[in-house]
Amino acid sequence: xxxxxxxxxxxxxxxxxxxxxxSRVSNGTGQVSEETRRRVLEAIEEHGYRPHHxxxxxxxxxxxxVGLVFPGLSGPYFSELIQGFESEAVNSRASVHILCTHxxxxxxxxxxxxAHRVDGLAVLxxxxxxxxxxxxxxxLPVVVxxxxxxxxxxxxxxxxxxxxxxxxRHLLVDHALRRLDFVGNPSGxxxxxxxxxxxxxxxxxxxxxxxxAPIRVGLQQPDGVFAAEQVLRRSILPxxxxxxxxxxxxxxxxxxxxxxxxxxxxxxxxxxxxxxxAALVTPALxxxxxxxxxxxxxxxxxxxxxxxENADGSGSALVLPTEVVVRASCGCPASSTSDPTTxxxxxxxxxxxxx
Amino acid sequence: xxxxxxxxxxxxxxxxxxxxxxSRVSNGTGQVSEETRRRVLEAIEEHGYRPHHxxxxxxxxxxxxVGLVFPGLSGPYFSELIQGFESEAVNSRASVHILCTHxxxxxxxxxxxxAHRVDGLAVLxxxxxxxxxxxxxxxLPVVVxxxxxxxxxxxxxxxxxxxxxxxxRHLLVDHALRRLDFVGNPSGxxxxxxxxxxxxxxxxxxxxxxxxAPIRVGLQQPDGVFAAEQVLRRSILPxxxxxxxxxxxxxxxxxxxxxxxxxxxxxxxxxxxxxxxAALVTPALxxxxxxxxxxxxxxxxxxxxxxxENADGSGSALVLPTEVVVRASCGCPASSTSDPTTxxxxxxxxxxxxx
DNA sequence: TTGAAAGCGATACCAT
DNA sequence: ATGGTATCGCTTTCAA
Numbered sequence: 001x002x003x004x005x006x007x008x009x010x011x012x013x014x015x016x017x018x019x020x021x022x023s024r025v026s027n028g029t030g031q032v033s034e035e036t037r038r039r040v041l042e043a044i045e046e047h048g049y050r051p052h053h054x055x056x057x058x059x060x061x062x063x064x065x066v067g068l069v070f071p072g073l074s075g076p077y078f079s080e081l082i083q084g085f086e087s088e089a090v091n092s093r094a095s096v097h098i099l100c101t102h103x104x105x106x107x108x109x110x111x112x113x114x115a116h117r118v119d120g121l122a123v124l125x126x127x128x129x130x131x132x133x134x135x136x137x138x139x140l141p142v143v144v145x146x147x148x149x150x151x152x153x154x155x156x157x158x159x160x161x162x163x164x165x166x167x168x169r170h171l172l173v174d175h176a177l178r179r180l181d182f183v184g185n186p187s188g189x190x191x192x193x194x195x196x197x198x199x200x201x202x203x204x205x206x207x208x209x210x211x212x213a214p215i216r217v218g219l220q221q222p223d224g225v226f227a228a229e230q231v232l233r234r235s236i237l238p239x240x241x242x243x244x245x246x247x248x249x250x251x252x253x254x255x256x257x258x259x260x261x262x263x264x265x266x267x268x269x270x271x272x273x274x275x276x277x278a279a280l281v282t283p284a285l286x287x288x289x290x291x292x293x294x295x296x297x298x299x300x301x302x303x304x305x306x307x308x309e310n311a312d313g314s315g316s317a318l319v320l321p322t323e324v325v326v327r328a329s330c331g332c333p334a335s336s337t338s339d340p341t342t343x344x345x346x347x348x349x350x351x352x353x354x355x
Numbered sequence: 356x357x358x359x360x361x362x363x364x365x366x367x368x369x370x371x372x373x374x375x376x377x378s379r380v381s382n383g384t385g386q387v388s389e390e391t392r393r394r395v396l397e398a399i400e401e402h403g404y405r406p407h408h409x410x411x412x413x414x415x416x417x418x419x420x421v422g423l424v425f426p427g428l429s430g431p432y433f434s435e436l437i438q439g440f441e442s443e444a445v446n447s448r449a450s451v452h453i454l455c456t457h458x459x460x461x462x463x464x465x466x467x468x469x470a471h472r473v474d475g476l477a478v479l480x481x482x483x484x485x486x487x488x489x490x491x492x493x494x495l496p497v498v499v500x501x502x503x504x505x506x507x508x509x510x511x512x513x514x515x516x517x518x519x520x521x522x523x524r525h526l527l528v529d530h531a532l533r534r535l536d537f538v539g540n541p542s543g544x545x546x547x548x549x550x551x552x553x554x555x556x557x558x559x560x561x562x563x564x565x566x567x568a569p570i571r572v573g574l575q576q577p578d579g580v581f582a583a584e585q586v587l588r589r590s591i592l593p594x595x596x597x598x599x600x601x602x603x604x605x606x607x608x609x610x611x612x613x614x615x616x617x618x619x620x621x622x623x624x625x626x627x628x629x630x631x632x633a634a635l636v637t638p639a640l641x642x643x644x645x646x647x648x649x650x651x652x653x654x655x656x657x658x659x660x661x662x663x664e665n666a667d668g669s670g671s672a673l674v675l676p677t678e679v680v681v682r683a684s685c686g687c688p689a690s691s692t693s694d695p696t697t698x699x700x701x702x703x704x705x706x707x708x709x710x
Numbered sequence: 711t712t713g714a715a716a717g718c719g720a721t722a723c724c725a726t
Numbered sequence: 727a728t729g730g731t732a733t734c735g736c737t738t739t740c741a742a
Binding site for chain 1: 738
């Protein structure tokens with residue numbers, strides 16, 4: 001194990017200069033004569049010197065790292081989130097620490113611990129208590145991702161409610177459906193809570209009786225299968241199932257098909273997210289497109305800005321637009337442009353619903 | 356922004372002791388009188404002092420952090436991997452840095468950069484070149500996850516080939532199927548490569564003609580849909596499609612069903628991984644169970660061991676067992692124990708195939 | 711243009 | 727039992 005990491009001092013000795021000059025050369029700061037710079041660079045190249053990050057961090061009193069805190073669920077949504085965040089951070093030469101709270105109550109300690117190792121913290125909405133968020137915000141820049149933080153804490157989220165209201169109205173008005181059930185746990189995350197609110201709002205706007213209580217399940221595909229079984233056991237079957245996200249919708253679709261139901265003839269199903277599979281299943285899923293990757297990237301960008309500029313971005317709230325994507329699972333005729341990749345990524349059809 | 360992080364020196368002043376004593380108290384090392392300890396602890400509590408991690412790292416010449424490098428794909432597999440790794444690392448009070456290479460060729464620089472910020476590096480098989488791995492291994496402990504590293508580099512992986520051979524034999528012998536196609540890109544990752552090898556090995560063992568070239572697609576569900584379309588356009592249809600993982604298998608299932616094929620009557624489909632959805636689709640997916648979370652946890656454990664003990668674990672290779680899980684998509688009768696959760700997690704039926 | 715030296719925050723050795 | 731101090735690796739004044 002070649003642990004012979006060499007230090008600036010050694011490079012300095014080898015190049016016959018002082019450590020200060022080595023620092024200047026390796027950072028491109030200050031004035032160094034061409035001749036000296038060449039000598040130092042030579043030594044650096046030859047021995048593969050790279051400044052030790054901890055030394056730099058200590059001197060600069062900054063970590064060049066940001067943290068991402070999330071509950072730790074599976075699925076395309078979280079993978080996209082992590083990747084969007086990571087790629088933006090790497091662009092700014094900051095490294096990314098991750099922490100999965102697993103929704104344990106005692107995760108606060110770990111988060112505080114992490115706060116001591118990074119310059120800024122992105123926290124997924126619904127992961128931490130308001131108090132913990134407040135405490136963190138007192139220590140370092142914090143941005144809430146997909147949710148609203150307490151006052152004074154910045155957030156980046158999407159416009160969940162408006163699109164969900166539009167989607168629900170589409171079902172209630174254009175398809176004249178009644179008896180819609182909502183699948184998802186509103187107390188599980190701000191996203192779901194807002195979607196549930198948008199769902200009810202549509203009923204309210206149209207003067208229709210408010211929907212039944214939501215079917216409170218998780219956000220993964222198996223949860224959707226489970227939800228379908230619950231719904232289909234009920235005495236009064238719904239005409240449509242509005243799901244909190246695409247994954248559960250895909251699960252509901254599997255469950256409903258497994259029970260011999262025809263979608264959308266016997267049952268209408270809608271999702272939220274527009275994951276790649278949404279366009280590829282049969283029938284293709286009517287859903288709401290939200291820019292997950294962009295959401296995460298904007299969060300990283302804002303966080304890095306707050307961390308480096310030491311700017312006071314307190315309470316800035318960025319809301320990204322969402323867009324209803326009408327496909328076949330709501331009862332609309334299948335789109336003519338059946339190229340799955342095109343349809344999947346940039347739907348032509350759709351109530352354009354930019355927020 | 357209460358950036359008034361206080362230092363050991365300030366606590367020392369407040370408690371009327373030296374920094375050395377503060378260090379002793381906060382670490383529980385050395386001898387401190389009960390009275391002094393109480394005074395120091397009081398000051399620490401009152402001001403919420405926590406030793407600055409960078410200072411500690413510099414003094415201890417260690418980061419208490421490990422890195423995880425992976426290509427950055429979506430899906431349950433990667434989420435499980437990250438979570439398994441993270442939870443084990445957190446248990447050992449090490450934080451986790453992640454790096455998604457996005458399979459870019461120039462990611463080497465970023466990996467080397469990361470190597471300077473952590474005590475050890477876990478690299479997903481197929482993510483980095485042998486040369487880069489060698490270079491890294493010369494700098495710090497490295498463990499290859501789901502793949503074999505170059506000589507001298509430890510690895511943790513599963514027994515891909517044996518189970519894939521067993522599964523393929525099940526199709527060829529027990530179901531007397533011929534004309535099997537393989538979906539997956541063997542040059543994409545060591546996992547797929549080994550599964551492809553196991554697939555061919557079964558043919559060889561039985562003296563059957565070797566299978567057609569694999570349908571080289573990615574590992575995500577949409578790739579499976581795409582693969583299905585490719586296969587179904589061919590003049591000679593296969594009797595069965597053996598997929599490199601469950602996600603593509605689920606995609607193939609969607610694609611095949613969309614084209615009106617009945618699985619398993621018209622076409623047999625198998626997967627690999629035993630993700631939760633595998634047991635829940637109709638027909639339930641015959642697959643191979645691999646302990647992804649455990650794989651990641653063992654990797655973290657080994658890595659932390661190498662990093663802390665400074666042990667020479669060069670070339671230790673841990674291979675976790677896999678297990679064929681027979682369900683309905685291969686043509687076997689649907690399992691009697693139809694409780695999806697039970698069937699999904701701990702299948703009763705199955706050619707037990709521990710490596 | 712360059713070097714000497716003072717930190718940055720914590721640890722650990724060596725005195726006392 | 728406690729305190730002074732060198733040290734970790736780097737950056738950044740301040741002088742020369």
